[in-house]
Amino acid sequence: MALIWGIVVFTGVLVGLAVALTVAERFLVTYGICKIDINAGERDLEVEGGQTLLSALNSEEIWIPSACGGKGTCGYCKVTVLAGGGPILPTETPYLTRREVRTGVRLACQVKVREDMRLRIPEELLNVQLFAATVTSTRSVTYDIKEIRFALNDPPEISHRPGQYVQILAPSPEGPVSRAYSISSPIHEPNVVELVVRLVPGGLASTYLHSLEVGNEASFTGPYGEFELNEDPDVELVCVGGGVGMAPMKNIIYSFFRRWPERSCWLFFGCRTTRDIFYLDEFNELASKHPNFHVVYALSDELGPDERWDGETGFIHLSVDKYLEPNVRRQAFLCGPPPMIEAVQRVLHDKGVGGDDIFYDDFGTPAR
Numbered sequence: 001m002a003l004i005w006g007i008v009v010f011t012g013v014l015v016g017l018a019v020a021l022t023v024a025e026r027f028l029v030t031y032g033i034c035k036i037d038i039n040a041g042e043r044d045l046e047v048e049g050g051q052t053l054l055s056a057l058n059s060e061e062i063w064i065p066s067a068c069g070g071k072g073t074c075g076y077c078k079v080t081v082l083a084g085g086g087p088i089l090p091t092e093t094p095y096l097t098r099r100e101v102r103t104g105v106r107l108a109c110q111v112k113v114r115e116d117m118r119l120r121i122p123e124e125l126l127n128v129q130l131f132a133a134t135v136t137s138t139r140s141v142t143y144d145i146k147e148i149r150f151a152l153n154d155p156p157e158i159s160h161r162p163g164q165y166v167q168i169l170a171p172s173p174e175g176p177v178s179r180a181y182s183i184s185s186p187i188h189e190p191n192v193v194e195l196v197v198r199l200v201p202g203g204l205a206s207t208y209l210h211s212l213e214v215g216n217e218a219s220f221t222g223p224y225g226e227f228e229l230n231e232d233p234d235v236e237l238v239c240v241g242g243g244v245g246m247a248p249m250k251n252i253i254y255s256f257f258r259r260w261p262e263r264s265c266w267l268f269f270g271c272r273t274t275r276d277i278f279y280l281d282e283f284n285e286l287a288s289k290h291p292n293f294h295v296v297y298a299l300s301d302e303l304g305p306d307e308r309w310d311g312e313t314g315f316i317h318l319s320v321d322k323y324l325e326p327n328v329r330r331q332a333f334l335c336g337p338p339p340m341i342e343a344v345q346r347v348l349h350d351k352g353v354g355g356d357d358i359f360y361d362d363f364g365t366p367a368r
């Protein structure tokens with residue numbers, strides 16, 4: 001019993017000390033102005049010390065990806081800290097590989113600016129912009145998914161690659177929070193950003209986006225994302241997804257056929273029931289113009305008494321297995337829940353598609 005009390009008291013003292021240190025740092029310690037050197041003199045910032053590195057960079061309009069609003073739970077906000085970052089924190093390690101730890105990669109939302117720093121940030125992120133936009137249309141494509149189109153006001157155009165995303169700034173009582181959404185409009189519509197948004201119960205950003213009406217204004221940063229289409233015309237493209245995993249695939253497919261009308265492409269889309277089907281008519285119309293475009297939708301749930309469906313059934317990886325011939329040169333883009341991604345990856349490996357040719361987005365982000 002004495003031992004248990006000892007542990008309780010000891011833990012209490014440690015927690016008390018941690019709280020006291022946090023309060024002291026917040027209200028008593030001032031770090032003054034700190035200098036941040038980015039990419040060996042490419043950008044030099046002077047920022048107020050004491051804030052997180054993410055806030056400091058955002059205040060200078062350097063928009064590092066952040067899907068969790070700086071809570072340290074998405075692992076998106078990685079930058080390389082070459083000097084001045086202090087020791088790595090336990091909150092960061094779950095999101096960093098050993099190689100990243102060795103090379104100084106840190107989570108910008110966890111690192112505090114306490115002294116002058118030197119950073120390395122990919123050039124592409126330094127070009128991310130803040131956009132002001134106006135809603136031009138909203139459309140329910142299923143019972144819980146809306147397609148929302150924005151006209152860009154300032155700046156009036158976005159230059160992005162198929163498969164990239166923006167971070168919408170959603171209002172909250174604590175100030176704007178950012179959440180990632182793939183751009184579903186093709187790259188040949190540079191004045192438009194279209195999103196496909198599922199309403200997540202309790203999801204701050206999805207509730208906000210579903211509430212938007214034509215004429216409302218919104219802000220987002222972007223573009224972000226590393227996917228790059230293989231430009232070799234002999235490489236077949238395979239897109240596999242479910243739910244709002246449709247958004248980046250729609251962008252990729254329409255952009256792809258605009259550039260390479262003759263190239264071969266497969267779209268596999270998994271739905272639970274007929275209520276979850278959307279864009280099928282649009283894709284069938286696209287396929288009627290591009291004979292090398294193959295569209296396969298599959299339903300995973302049993303058909304209800306009122307449902308009619310003569311397409312594929314079962315989980316979508318079964319359709320991928322059924323239709324794709326082995327040993328064809330391919331690039332694959334997968335977007336959906338982790339179990340779907342894992343199952344499809346296995347099938348693609350069996351078909352001879354190498355890991356470097358499979359790109360995926362497994363919705364590994366918190367409720368949106």
Ligand code: FES
Binds near residue numbers: 065066068072107108
């Ligand atoms: S913003 Fe840093 S982990 Fe999410």
